[in-house]
Each structure stands twice: as C-alpha cells, then as structure tokens.
Amino acid sequence: MARQQLLIVDDEPLARQRLRDLVGDIGGYTVVGEAANGVEAMAVLQNQQVDIALVDIRMPVMDGIELAQHIRQLPRPPNLIFTTAYDHYALQAFDLNAIDYLLKPIRAERLSAALTKARPLNLKQSQGLQSLQETRQHLSIHERGRVLLIAVDEVLYFRAELKYVTVRTQSKSYLLEMSLNQLEQNYADRFVRVHRNALVAKHAIAGYEKQRIQQNAETEKPGELSWVVLIKGIPETLVVSRRHQHMIRAV
8 A cells, every 4th residue: 555645834844843753653654845934835846746735733934823824725725634733722723623633742653643633624624714814815816736825915905707807917027816806805905996806015105196097997988087996016007996086186
C-alpha cells in the first residue's frame, strides 16, 4: 500500500518538528512539505499532491480557517486535520460540524487515530467554520486549472460583468465568481461603491473629474459629461453613477 503524503502547516518550527517526529514514529506516512502559514501552504499544494494536511489555526499572513476555505477550491483537495490550542467555545464549532482537530500538545495515539479517519472538508463544514473566521485577506482566483491567491490589499477595484466580477490589481485583471454585493458586505471598510456595477478601494482613489462617457452606464448617456473616479497607478477610470455622486461632494 502506498504511503500517504502529508503537509504540515504551522508557524512554529518546533511544532512542525514535533509533528514530523510523531508521523515518523507512527509510520505509513511521508511528510512531503512544510509551511509556516496558509499562503505558503497553498504554494505547496499547487505543485505537490498531498493526501492529508495538518493545519494550525492561529497563524500570521493567512490562518488555518481561511486556508481551509481556499483548499476546498483545489481540483483535488487534501484531507484536513486542524492542530490547535484553541479555546473550548471555539472547539464546539468543530465538534458540531464533525471537523477533526488535534488539541496541543498532540499525542501520538490521537494523531494516529485522526490520520486514519481524515476526510476532505465538505461544504457544510466549510460554512460552519465561517462563524470562526475573520474577513478573508485573500481571494481564490481560478485560472488555467490553478487556484491563485490575490491579496485583498492589492485590489484596486471590483467591477461586475455578466456572471463574473473583474478583480483589478496594479499589474493584472482576474475573473472572480462572487457577487459584488457579497464583496461589498465582506469588505465595506476597504471599498466604496461608485456604481451599481463597481466597488473601488478607498486607498486607490486618486480623485474625481468630469469626462465624456463613451458607453452607456446606468442613467448616463454616451457623450454626456459625468464624474469618474481616477485610480492610482493605472489609466483606467470608473464612472460614478448619479445616485452615488454624494460621495464626491463629501470629499
């Protein structure tokens, strides 16, 4: 029987070494990678087939809760086991959703049992974790069979187009399958709506000016003057609809 391949994700080197030693003592598994946070873990998972991921919850850059949401987007997501020193009340959410976790300090017998019954995170479990999750710091973008992580802080604007949302950064545009309303709700402190089809990052607004509209946008007609948002670092502008022009007067 082929040895199952494991990924250890924990920001503490000693904790990773402890797990590696335990896995070695148990036998039947091979640790094929380590990561100190969720971003590093996703980079490993894009290039290495992993059967089981042992994931700490509290980590910088990207914690285990957010990582779990991104892992579910992979074509072949690994089975998932959380390793944690979480408090009792938070652990109730794991128990209720039948998500396996190992409470630190981890014992070999408990780890062995968890590895034997490890399963992928399903949709219901993923939704249950959202009560523990703070706002995601990264977006999952599907592109050419891969899942790319885009930091929300790098996004200049979101613009709805048909069933997709364009995600614009300084260097590139991506397509995201998520509603503009959901994005507005999740990131209300970072983005402002300027049009029924557009949200702009507050930090990316360079100013406003009047320009002639080239195409129909809500109630604006082609050729007429309308306010647009100037965006730092790129030549593109976004129309400010009449119903949202109050934000310009507030500047």
